[in-house]
Amino acid sequence: MKAHSGEVGVFVRIRPTANFAQDLIQCLPDGQVTQPLDTRKSHVSSWSFQLEGVLRDVSQEEFYTRVCRWVVLGALDGYNGTVMCFGQTGAGKTYTMTGSTESYKQRGIIPRALQEVFQEVEIRTEHAFNVYLSYLEIYNETLVDLLSSLQGSPRPSPHGMLVMEEPGRGVFVRGLSLHPVHSEEEALNLLFEGEMNRIIGSHALNRNSSRSHCIFTVHIEARSRTLTNAKYVTSKLNLVDLAGSERLGKTGSEGQMLKEAVYINRSLSFLEQAILALGDHRREHVPFRQSKLTHALKDSLGGNCNTVLVANICGEAAQIEETLSTLRFAGRMKCVRTDPVVNEHTDPALTRTCETIHDSVNRLESTYKPLSEAQQAEIHSQVQRYLEGSLEEINIISVRQIQAVFAQFKLAVQEQEQRVKAQLCQTHNLVVKDQSADTADVKVSQYLIHCLGT
């Protein structure tokens, strides 16, 4: 079940209810929602939403395979990916994203994605992968690093954490720790560490209600082991568990919980405004900076990203208002366009190394190329001037030239020999003819001829 390219994939997951048979909101696979007759308060009893699919009574494994797997595999190919769970409190967002601790079979999207990533790293041997994790919590408009307690985490910045944007790097959180992981086990340990640090509260609709938005990010970098170019790809896989919207009357939140609920509802409303603007192609401005959540998710909602929204709803008729509100949000998300492209980069250090190697290979090649006539004449001239003393150094840039210079020297020595021999022969003849010449001169000439190998 893969969303069409250029569209956000929107899926509905219905939390199973105890009164499944009579109490269920009818939610058909094509996005039709109907309300049971006896709970109708108005005459509108049927709504229609454009969605990828409605999943009811599916196992965690099937849900992951049908909805998320393609986004995870895309991240290994260099595409950014986002899977985000949205819905009212208690609808099953954390169950979907992290899973239940009750059994291994009930593990959610994050542990399954980590397993998939490391299985693929083993299989894709032609690439060297670097995997890093970060875990961000947004609680009451404050950014919290859920992994800051781990060894090796940077000391918290005195200026606090901040959502920032840089060309080429996109959106990132300054001060958020990034942890290298080399195996599924190591990654799961970090996930559990972060889970322990999350802020959980208890209210009428959920005993373990997340009081914050959480963004678990898998950062992937892949370099080819076979190609010696400086290109490499990176991606960010954002797995987002949003805090649940809540009707304050229904949850009965008070005090700190009430304050949290107000922050949660306000930030979700800003998220909805950003989604509305993203889906309206006539609007030039998208209000991402209204909240920390929308700012942190700026490059993860649409644009260069494979995006999936999971709309978690409760099956009970009593939750119809909240369900419709969630489905309206899901419908708006469907209007958001995406344009995923592989994040390819060039390593400047490696580029320089490659250029140096390339230059050396070129020089080595040119070094063994035969010399042209002009080059040979130039070397001949340089050697002559060097021998005469008018040139101090011979300009040599290749092995071929060295060979040519030696050849010229050999020639010069041979010519010199010829000249000496000729001179000596002349002198010898003179000596033979001129009996009056000094015998000592003759001996010197004979000695020289012997030395020169005649």
Ligand SMILES: Nc1ncnc2c1ncn2[C@@H]1O[C@H](COP(=O)(O)OP(=O)(O)OP(=O)(O)O)[C@@H](O)[C@H]1O
């Ligand atoms: N598909 C499901 N199958 C079985 N149990 C589920 C399912 N969905 C949710 N639950 C159970 O329902 C309860 C509430 O779910 P969960 O905590 O995931 O909701 P939530 O949407 O994250 O709520 P909140 O926004 O308050 O954090 C949990 O006990 C969870 O195990």
